[in-house]
Amino acid sequence: MEHANPDDTRIGWIGTGVMGASMCGHLLDAGYAVTVTTRTPAKAEALMARGADRVTTPGEVAERSDVVFVMVGFPSDVREVVFGDAGIVEHARPGTIVVDMTTSEPTLAVEIARVAEARGVHALDAPVSGGDVGARAGELSIMVGGDPAALDAVTPCLQHLGTTIVHHGGPGTGQHAKMVNQTLIAGTMVSMCEALLYAHRAGLDLDAVLRSVGAGAAGSRSLTNLAPRILAGDLEPGFYVDHFVKDMGIALDESRRMGLTLPGLALAERLYREAQAQGLGRKGTQALMLAVAALSDVEWPVGERQSES
């Protein structure tokens, strides 16, 4: 498991969506040989123009790679990519390291690690936080569960993707840490939308409010990165509402399994499902603003932006 530099390590990358394409691009920039596959070939074209090879199945990626990164949408996608007939486990050579960066179920991460190890393949769960901004900048926070030796081997790769890499323990602990992260964001997003609605209704200039509250104890990365998009009427993803609903569903399932009552998380998940019901599933998580405003029969975006005070 010594894969220290681009000359030695052949990279596989499965899943080239908003996050995956940025992340894979950093490895190409660093000089790694990269093989990709994706369900939507058009999404891989920019990476191919930068030197990536494309193959048809995850199994073919695994055959050509020492380290295979997975960054897909849902646990069912992870299961297909890893365990399917044309999947990674069926085709990887012993010694291959699989790094699942999808936000997925802790129990699935444990299952992948167990099945992989039985074939001499090493598996890490390594979901990330930092959004599209962090992915583009290579400044993600990466939460890792699994074998420490496998983590050591892929750390040179991960350092191109993120500035914070924390090993949380055995398989599944990276996913648990990500659930902690999503629980934090869920409540912060609800309060951000409620606060902007209050500010609007109180007649405050919203840009001025962001300047003052962002500088005090209420400051947060969500406020810095997403509130300006809400004010600009920009609902493009970033991070899909559909994916966030999936994440919160996992966190709620796990919390119930552990006997926990988390009313803030439950409220956020309900409001985000209302956003889905309003047809906002493929918008960014900041689209929650519309669902929160709808609770008070306020139509958002508000018709006229106020000028700076």
Added chain:
Amino acid sequence: MEHANPDDTRIGWIGTGVMGASMCGHLLDAGYAVTVTTRTPAKAEALMARGADRVTTPGEVAERSDVVFVMVGFPSDVREVVFGDAGIVEHARPGTIVVDMTTSEPTLAVEIARVAEARGVHALDAPVSGGDVGARAGELSIMVGGDPAALDAVTPCLQHLGTTIVHHGGPGTGQHAKMVNQTLIAGTMVSMCEALLYAHRAGLDLDAVLRSVGAGAAGSRSLTNLAPRILAGDLEPGFYVDHFVKDMGIALDESRRMGLTLPGLALAERLYREAQAQGLGRKGTQALMLAVAALSDVEWPVGERQSES
């Protein structure tokens, strides 16, 4: 209204609690002549040792001062200090500027401004954010409503207290901005406590979790400043649960008056009232952790801190 430097401006300071004492101290350090009054004389002793004069009533403070700062607990306290027989309005000379930095009702701020102006006294509402840490460092965010000329006159003083000073509009708009701020913090605190409870129950090392989630999209000032206190079992205020419940009550009253439904804020207020019912009203806002844990029958602080991974 030209009060540009310590030689010219006599300062009055009413209310020397956790926040007020730090803030008043910065004005003493800057060389201002300061007269204080406080309901609890012991709280003023350190300021007197640094040169402050103490008098018995807010009215006496007003008689001796060009600018009178108010930093007390509740709207009823503000009302007494400003409108009482021994209060500011009754005793201030025309041209005096009253700066209420208490987090209080927007409608009360409007009333104060109206009554004060009728006597030639200028009033600003100027609540702050940044907590005890921001107050000690002189790095508060100050949200100001009222006459811009009065704000210009007191800005040299405010610059010793905060690094961000935003004028939000007429009387009451500073308080409205602060309600926006508290709405943001309310939901963030709930999600922080729920996230820490999840992390504990999932068996994660809590320090490691703070390192990874704090560096990603879930990062916030609450997480940076208060989560470490929770992990250390330190529930001292900072900012009192009792005062935060008061703030959220004002925000909920105002939001109802404006026809808004804010379920995240309502949930946070309910959980904080449960913390009060558990006897935690005079603890810091991070004591919410105990009320959130109690919902799942988890006793917090957890018996044994895990070591760093």
